[in-house]
Amino acid sequence: MSSTIVLVADQQEVNAPLSRRLEDQDHSVFVVKDIPEALLYLRDPACTASVVVFQQAMRRQQDAMTLAEICSFRPYLQIILLAEKGKSPLGEIPVPHANIRILQRPVNPQDLFQVVQDAVGAVDALLDKKQSAIDLDLTSENNDSGLPMFTTPFLMRVGMADVPVLLHGETGVGKEVMARKLCAYSPRAQKPFLKLNCAALPSELVESELFGYEKGAFTGAAIDKPGKFEIAQGGTILLDEIGDMDIRLQAKLLQVLQDGEVQPLGSRKTLKLNVRVLAATHRDLRRAIELGTFREDLYYRLNVVSIVIPPLRERRDEIIPLAEKLLRRHLRAGIPEPLLTESFKNLMLQYDWPGNVRELENLMRRLLVYQNESMITGDLELAIAQSKSRSRPALSQSGEASEAVQSVATPQPTASQISSMDHLAEVSRQAEAKLLLDALEATHWNRRQAAARLNLDYKAFLYKLQKLGIVEKREKAEVPQTA
Known part of the structure; x- marks a missing residue:
């Protein structure tokens, strides 16, 4: 498979024969004169390079940082660095990427050509592996996501x-x-x-x-x-x-x-x-x-x-299959896969999973560590009991639900009702906004006094005002209305 190879060249006697041999193998060779020009090219979204050969050592920390940044969004890029004997091509800066190969000078042209060819092969293998993973995923309706x-x-x-x-x-x-x-x-x-x-x-x-x-x-x-x-x-x-x-x-x-x-x-x-x-x-x-x-x-x-994306409690038929797949995902070699008993499955189906798939995954990882269902059954039973007690209205002495509890009681959200999602978080947000507004009104909008009244750090108080949009609201309210 042909590839685009970038040569950052300062040695024409090494560069010229290498370019010819690579082009004979149907590779595209792009030659740049120095490191800044090479980094600028590699950062270009249109760049298709798979291998880059630096024949110059990086002396500036900014160049090495830019190279590390490029590696972060080009995970398949193979980098070959030429270094003087006993010296790092990046100076004191740590090597920022796993796909970096370092060769000591003087370099035999044949050896350099072979290293570049190996790097091209490594890119092809990584891309083939990526494509195979996508192809496999496309054939699976019920993946473990x-x-x-x-x-x-x-x-x-x-x-x-x-x-x-x-x-x-x-x-x-x-x-x-x-x-x-x-x-x-x-x-x-x-x-x-x-x-x-x-x-x-x-x-x-x-x-x-x-x-x-x-x-x-x-x-x-x-x-x-x-x-x-x-x-x-x-x-x-x-x-x-x-x-x-x-x-x-x-x-x-x-x-x-x-x-x-x-x-x-x-x-x-x-x-x-x-x-x-x-x-x-x-x-x-x-x-x-x-x-x-x-x-x-x-x-x-x-x-x-x-x-x-519906919460896990609204798709209970997926809880057990998903739990089993999450178990297999985190199963390490040599560790037996725990079997989920019927009683444990029933407990899992009773629980509301407020943390959703993330919470279920954490529970399965804990089970792999303990290798004993009974060590987490008690925690699950307690969580179910607490969940039920929270959803039951508090009773007054007359046996009727208190007005305070009734005023905030809401039905469970459904997948089709976006407006009902995470109602508790929204109520908390509104309560926080009201608390801040009350403090501001009580201090005639003196923010320092309001922060002190709430026992909040002043900068934290300002950040909360910004986050809730309270400052903007008051500014809008003060704009005089035109006739």
Whole structure:
């Protein structure tokens, strides 16, 4: 199989014969003069290189960091480094990638040619293995992903559509698994797949992670750093927990999706994007729109295809088959597979699995460690009892359910009702917003006094206001109405 090979050449006596021999084998050879030019080419989404030969040592830490970044989204790229005897080609910088081969100078041209050929063969083997895995998955309707309710033809149809997809579902149901499957069945399968959890970082860090920044853009920006949109060129990016993204950052994201280009922080240049965006959330975004914490225009931009992944408690017929497959997934060589008794299966079917597939997987891994069902039966029985006691209304002395409990009692959510998803989390969010608003009103909107009143760190208090959109709401309310 022919491949594209990049030669970073400073020794013409080695480069010329190597280029000729590789071209005789139907390989495409692309020669660049120095390391910065090579790294720029390798970062280009249109680059098809499978092997790169560096005949120059990397002296700058930034070059080695860029190489590590390239390796992260080109997992099949084979790298050959030529080094002086007894010296590392990266200086004191650790080798950033497993697919790196180091040769000591002086190098015999025949030896270098053979190493390049071996590297090409390694790429072909990895790609064949990847394709075989996809082909095998395509023939399996009930795979061990935790998503057997979605048929392969459905996943292929949505994957090939190359449009934004919004994934709804409780924590642990497998939204990221679904996103990766859609990517595997898409034309972008061999391109980067990157994920950013919008709830795990403050909005300022989310912004720099998404859009990147130039050196000097802010304190601590010592080098240029590409954002995930730039790194994912040609591939797919998953915005996990999109419902927790700061509303001001949502406006910038909307502009990026509409214009198809991104501007790094501190930069005057814009970069054209070719990235498929998938988004996932456990929140009710329609309710968030009503509360003013999520932009309606962004919702419709992301919601071209909407997929609701039901919680595990609504597909109880899948619990046992899925548990058995998860057991086999984590089974190590030499360890017998535990058999699930009927009594244990009945317990599993009684439990509501608030942690969904993730919780079920953790239980199966625990069973593999203990190799004894009885050691976790008690925990499961206790969890079932606690679950039932939580769902039963508290009784007053007269034997009637108290009004306080009745006021918050709600039916269990269904797969078809997105607005009912994770009601408890939404109630908690509303209660937190009311608490903050009450403190602000009591202190005449003095934020420092309100933070002290709630015994909160001031910066943490400001972050909560931003996250819940409370500051924006008050600013809108203060705009004078025109006649």
